[in-house]
């Protein structure tokens with residue numbers, strides 16, 4: 001039997017209702033905050049990611065699904081969305097009328113990481129990006145949006161970490177300080193970090209090797225190397241969050257895995273997730289639009305990992321399963337024909353109605369109704385046709401009532417609609 005590719009997964013019908021609910025909630029919220037949807041392809045030229053994410057990052061060095069197309073062009077399945085959103089912002093001149101644009105996109109990303117709990121090779125993200133705003137209140141607002149979403153999902157045990165990574169004026173000084181701290185500590189670093197030390201020393205903060213982690217405990221803090229502008233930017237982000245009573249932890253070790261970040265970075269962590277505990281992350285990337293050939297416009301964004309959200313929401317999936325409302329058990333040819341019409345009429349009124357076409361016994365049809373988990377069963381056979389009334393059975397209370405054949409569709413539709421508005 002041919003099976004799933006390693007690190008990939010199916011989202012099964014039982015889970016799909018919850019995925020849809022999460023996506024609907026986030027769309028609603030993003031649109032209330034002034035975001036518009038942008039749908040981008042999953043395939044881009046490799047160079048887009050190499051130039052934006054950075055050639056010495058794990059993603060570009062070893063995790064991209066890259067292949068040579070038949071035309072000889074190097075293409076890559078997108079490992080993240082920001083690069084593509086920036087490309088679209090530039091390519092379609094979305095800045096032309098007004099450089100301030102708020103865009104969101106939802107879809108799959110691909111990274112060839114080592115699969116483990118909470119880490120897949122195809123995973124799903126909700127991405128939000130804001131262009132054209134320098135003001136630190138824009139950073140705070142985006143973080144507040146993210147946390148409002150987490151709040152609406154009623155997630156508990158999550159924490160918000162924030163940091164500033166400085167700008168091209170002050171980060172080089174910090175990198176130098178970090179390099180001199182790491183000089184003479186070669187024995188305490190893994191081979192990957194030894195390489196990172198020269199090319200990209202900030203990445204060492206992300207290393208999971210215990211010896212590297214311990215070494216970095218004493219490393220200098222980026223927050224002590226920020227220039228005045230970056231410092232006051234960060235202060236305003238923090239006071240804006242305070243103003244809305246948003247709790248956060250300042251974490252000077254939060255560097256994120258992509259090179260394009262400047263100033264504010266943030267991450268939402270959930271302790272119950274174990275090793276892969278980041279649910280969402282983001283930050284400011286003021287130089288990226290220009291670096292990719294666009295106007296000198298700042299940007300800031302975040303990505304929420306939907307798969308990890310789902311892990312946090314496990315157990316709630318059945319609340320969102322779209323079970324049929326009613327099963328019509330029809331016995332005999334004539335009753336089946338009438339039921340067939342009712343099913344279509346009910347669906348037109350947005351009632352999820354089911355029947356089967358096998359003309360099995362009443363007992364086996366009721367067993368089917370039970371398995372489907374319907375709220376009501378409607379029973380119709382020769383006797384009911386003679387009576388001019390079908391039997392409507394409430395599957396929870398087991399109460400039964402007679403419903404005249406003429407009124408069945410209207411009565412059932414009204415009843416179900418009324419019950420839905422109560423819940």
Ligand code: AMP
Pocket residue numbers: 080111113118119120121122123124125257278279280281282303304305306307308
């Ligand atoms: P990043 O683009 O690496 O900042 O990731 C943003 C979010 O996407 C993370 O906080 C995770 O929730 C999620 N994520 C990243 N990589 C994976 C993966 N391999 N599998 C599942 N979720 C992921």
